[in-house]
Amino acid sequence: MTTMLKAQYSERGPVPQAVIEAVPFERPTLTQGQALVAVLAAPINPSDVLMLTGQYGMLPPLPAVGGSEGVGRVIELGPDTQGPAVGQTVLLPAGSGTWASHLVAPAARLLPLPNDADPKQLAMLTVNPPTASLLLSDFVQLQPGDWVIQNGANSGVGSYVVQLARLRGLKTVNIVRREAAVAGVQAQGGDVVLVDGDDLAARVQTATGGAAIKLGIDAVGGKATMRLAGTLAESATIVNYGALGGEPCTVSPRELVFRDVTLKGFWLARWFRVTPQPQQLALLTELANLIAAGKLSTPIQASYEVAQIKQAIAAAAGERQGKILIVPAQD
CATH class of the missing domain: 3.90.180.10 (Medium-chain alcohol dehydrogenases, catalytic domain)
Structure with missing residues (x-):
């Protein structure tokens, strides 16, 4: 040996x-x-x-x-x-x-x-796919045809969000921080891929035909959270699961108070800690079967x-x- x-x-x-x-x-x-x-x-x-x-x-x-x-x-x-x-x-x-x-x-x-x-x-299997799956299912009730927006879209979680959303009939707006990352997210099946910037909300509105986006997934934090909030419909939810930008999430009173946008957090380690084991195994088995079938990578x-x-x-x-x-x- x-x-x-x-x-x-x-x-x-x-x-x-x-x-x-x-x-x-x-x-x-x-x-x-x-x-x-x-x-x-x-x-x-x-x-x-x-x-x-x-x-x-x-x-x-x-x-x-x-x-x-x-x-x-x-x-x-x-x-x-x-x-x-x-x-x-x-x-x-x-x-x-x-x-x-x-x-x-x-x-x-x-x-x-x-x-x-x-x-x-x-x-x-253990970290990124269940994170992506739970971000899409546990915070907002989405129906086929609904739009979801995420930043950090070229990350590991981001790639699974794109693929799982497509399997569930959802459409994705995917935000990246550099032009070189656009092609990779498009290859994964992202419907819209944009580079982050101050005019993000206007570009998202144009790209989606003014769709009402009810869920934003934030991996970056800082002012990127604020820009994500500006793309969302009234009473929508942002879920933060990371701080790739190294700064705390920033959301203005305009979004929180006047537009009723909610900011929540997600940590997979806590989900594993509080979720019954049969439920954990069911999710992991489902995702493993998708990976084995070549539908998730x-x-x-x-x-x-x-x-x-x-x-x-x-x-x-x-x-x-x-x-x-x-x-x-x-x-």
């Missing part, structure tokens, strides 16, 4: 790739209820990078292994342990330190996935082995056109 590696950090700092390194470890001895899983693929999400810098809202105790989601293949079960069979592709538990060649997980928490599906696409820019973790983090924290994945070397 190849050397087992994990990407571990014992401190946090402003340069995320400087605080993490690949560390070898011995094959663990399993106890009852445990499974040893060979990691097939694990993405680097913005939240993962923020954990390295100490800027995320929930930080694991140190030392920690990076990676909040991924998929693997069961290679061993502990004594007297029932669970997915050896050789089965499984979804790894959220927050289990997935930037590793192998990890030990409770067998009961491993969700079987289609063995013939692309593991790189399945690796991104997101662009991947590059893959790195665990030993290349510093280069991978640097790539994920920089300008890119797709996801950065950790794909451990296989036996």
